Amino acid sequence: MQAILSFLTEIFSQPAFLMGLIAFVGLVALRSPGNKLLTGTLKPILGYLMLSAGAGVIVANLNPLGGIIEAGFNIRGVIPNNEAIVSVAQKMLGVGNHEYFAVRLYFQPDYRPLYQV
DSSP states (O other): OOHHHHHHHHTTTSHHHHHHHHHHHHHTTOOHHHHHHHHHHHHHHHHHHHHHHHHHHHHHHHHHHHHHHHHHOOOOOOOHHHHHHHHHHHHHEEEEEEEHHHHHHHHHHHTHHOOOO
């Protein structure tokens, strides 16, 4: 039982797989055909992975630039870049937040009638 819980925790702690699971559940609810289930699930997973990889490349390339500017112009500061901030936030906050939002969505009084059949 512990191995199953550990496996599920590893899967759900990856934001890309969680987005794919949400897309899959939505497509199943819409009763989409099998080919749409496959492509509709893989697209968010691959899109998120590509976005994360691109943000990582930008962050890796901008870090040395900060040192060069600091040494060359004798100034201190940061390079504002939304993708870099998103990448850092995803690495810091990506694990564990989905449980909080799922529980809050279920127990929030405004959304409770949606789950009662």
